[in-house]
Amino acid sequence: EPHLYQAQLTISTRSVQFSNKIAQDFGVRDVRAVIEPGRWEWHLNGRRIFPKGSNYVSDFYLNRVIPEGLRRDLDLARNANLDLLRVHAHIAPPDFYHLCDELGVMVMCDFPLIWTYAFNLPPDDDIAFRASVQAQVEDMVRLLGSHPGVVLWSMHNEPPWTPDGSFLGGDVHRAEVNRPMDEASAARARELDSTRPVIAASGEYDQHLYHGWYTGSWPDNRNLRPAFPTEFGVQALPNLDSPFWATANTNWPIDSDDPSWAHAGYQAVFWAGPGVGAPSQFISLADYVAASQAYQAFFIRYVIDQWRRKKFDPVGGYIHFLFTDGWPAITWAVLDYYRLPKAGYQALAESSRPVHLSLDVEPGFTVEGGFRLVYPVGATLAVALYLVNDDYRLE
Secondary structure (H helix, E strand, O other): OOOEEEEEEEEOOOOOOOOEEEEEEEEOOOEEEEEEOOEEEEEEOOEEEOOEEEEEOOOOOHHHOOHHHHHHHHHHHHHOOOOEEEEOOOOOOHHHHHHHHHHOOEEEEEOOOEOOOOOOOOHHHHHHHHHHHHHHHHHHHHHHOOOOOEEEEEOOEOOOOOHHHHHHOHHHHHOOOOHHHHHHHHHHHHHHOOOOOEEOOEOOOOEEOOEOOOEOOHHHHHHOOOOOEEEOOOOOOOOOOOHHHHOOOOOOOOOOOOHHHHHOOOOHHHHHOOOOOOHHHOOOHHHHHHHHHHHHHHHHHHHHHHHHHOEOOOEOOEEEOOOEOOOOOOOOOOEOOOOOEOHHHHHHHHHOOOEEEEEEEOOOOEEEOOOEEEOOOOOOOOEEEEEEEOOHHHO
């Protein structure tokens, strides 16, 4: 429960009794994280916690964002039992951080860098680029540092030098492009703010895991032991009644490479496998929508169950990808651009309840039809039962 206070500064002179007054809300809390390879422990006010969150983008055109829309999104996040939002690779409008303070929502604050920058720049240009980054890091910390909701600074999302940025290519990965810059940014953030954990990059000590979308299949997640997964998810189509479909071709059957779908973010190669399949495999758009949302909801439930049954052994929390669409799109979001919930939203909410009961099905099955488990005749079904409690008031 957040408790906020207000600091007031009045500026006056001998000749003028009152000149100006500045007021700023603040909160008092202690946040700490133990961050090491294979280990990530969150502590809030001396108590170890297990944050549950999602990645967040309000709108790709930030001038469209209004406080009422931000409050709606934050209410939707709280109703989904989330207590942390990662503002993904950008700085949100100031009202967002004020509302998070009021509502008790923690924020993983990304500096607005993603993937590769300044590769093989001329020396003078490289120096100028790094100086600009450093100046903006200072601006970010000074702008947002008084917000108690901010619990983590992250300097760069998936730079090529991290394990989760290695997909960007061998040359930039081997050369560890941007690593000195990111580590200098992290050092500067720590100088300016010693009260919060700082990481040089997301994708180094936290994990981006897409088994069941970019790689492998959904059962692979059972054998993973991440310290702090901050991205995992699969794409799903918006609801059939969403205004999104006014922006995309709906004349069935759709080509996998339809330009309007590609522009919306549809990743045809991954829908074909390990996703639910190509459009040509379905008799109608309605069937395709239903199948994609069923898979997304199943995936979210299954993967979050894996992270929660491994709570503190070694999983320290999770941040799902993605909460909201930033434009009319086909993405991993559980809320489309118009904030209409897909089936994955309810799955995220149910899987993230403070007290959660889950089943872990032991191997011995084959997978048919995407996520139907089939056991041979005479086989034994082995199931482990897990009850997890994240509400300290119930301990």
